[in-house]
Amino acid sequence: MLLNNNVTEFILLGLTQDPIRKKIVFAIFLIFYLGTLLGNFLIITTIKTSRALGSPMYFFLFHLSLSDTFLSTSTAPRVIVDVLLNKTTISFNECIVQVFSFHFFGCLEIFILILMAVDRYVAICKPLHYTTIMSHRVCGVLVAVAWVGSCVHSLAQIFLTLSLPFCHPNVIDHYLCDLQPLLKLACADTYVTNLLLVSNSGAICTVSFVVLMVSYVVILHSLRNHSAEGRKKALSTCISHIIVVILFFGPCIFIYTRPATTFPMDKMIAVFYTLGTPLINPLIYTLRNAEVKNAMRKLWSKKLISDDKR
Template sequence: MEMVNNVTEFILLGHSQNKKVKYLCFLLFLFCYIAILMGNLIIVISIILSQLIGQPMYFFLNYLALSDLCYTSVVTPKLVADLSTERNTISHTSCMAQLFTMHFLGANEVFILTVMAYDRCVAICKPQHYTVIMGRWRCDCLVMACCAGAFLHSFVYCLLTIMLPFCGPSEIDHYFRDVYPLLKLARTDTYAVGILVVANSGKMGLVIFVVLMTSYFLVSYTSRAYPAESPSKALPTCSSHITVVVLFFVPVLFIYTGPAKTFPEDKFLALFYTVIAPMFNPLIYTPRNLAMKSASRGVWCPKPILSGKQMI
């Protein structure tokens, strides 16, 4: 049976059609996007222009901040723009491009969070061998592995959806193009595709979440059993990392580990891993991290300026 696609564009319904609600959402998400840009740019610039870039933990944190900037920029600007217009549409080609980019960057963030957990686990459980195990060459290899894994994950998604036949209606009850809303519109049996999506995202996310929680258990056990051997600087970072993981993973697991169906709550839960988590990452990592605060002061408040003020 030949699959025919008569849909050239999709209509995004967004969060609400009420003008007052849309205006409030416009201001809220615009503020969130500005906060994401400023917070993550401060982290990136502070790490790159300081000596922290040579340390594995901050090397990965810098990569996470860059990933956050790219990830949220795929969704949030379009979301803000759509809230200021009456009719929000996107072409079929742009829809597939955004689907690939979103899942590539999202999976990349999942993998880098896993690598950061591995880094903290090595720092606390094997402090004597940390510099050897987490050398720069291995850090670069881990980042490349994150990109390769994310590309494979996203490629599978596009392969599953790009050949689906869409013959109308073309309304998507969401603020971005995700797999489940597209499966709902497809004019064919999507049960097998839905199972593959759950396996690709849901089960993978669940396995990674369990691995992360196991690594935190090992870190907690080691720090209590051998307090003299556990670096004190690593422990505050672990608590910050757990907060980031919970904000990102819990909504993802709720959406992708269940049945391959769309629910009204999905588009609100998706805000946590597309907007809220990238916005809170700088607030979670920076204030409690003395090295980050010191690096930020060194970059943004140079000594000549401080000494000049003191002389005045």
């Protein structure tokens, strides 16, 4: 499967080599990761247990929280352990698995955000046909297509990477295995491979972002025909989605739509969309959504009542 591969492991330089800063990195990643798990777990549990959150929007939000959880899990735990144990090596196979999982759940998040925009468009622009168009069966099929599409995207990236021969040096100037740092270590001309990789990830990010922004412009434009109360509710939901889209796609477009060059700021930007965005998303969807907050209160009240009966 590998061509002339003499590398069995890579050395990750991480975010810093300074012992004091490593402790800061450990604390930040641990707090952010635990916050991400807690926030997304609350959303997943609330949606699964609340009958009031049975609409397609919350079905998609459930899968967005799943992708957020797995996206941060693909990177954060290893960084936390490596910093704590001062371990800087990762095996070749573990590196490839991390690349696959990282891109799989990142791509899944993109597709879920698109489905959420489609749901809002149908709900606001085609309200009379909403239940027919966005039926449970249709939503299930759309999410299944999103999972399969994400898998195809990641497999394409992995197959291109595995076609390259790797030799020494094996030092990756990053805290995770990603495609662009790996291409710099290949013992072959990577121009065509990089072009294909950038076309793949870059096109998905850019096209999806443009489609999402255009769809929300259309949605916001159509709100002028709604009542003041309906307009306020729809506007609140759409603004939440737009904030999430900008926070996630901005860093991704910066990283994946340029040639095979790396900048010192790349690692910090990667922290933002691998750890920051999965933490921010639950806050945005709970703080700006009255239905989710009410469902969480009811769930918490039921738990307190059941605990008191015991």
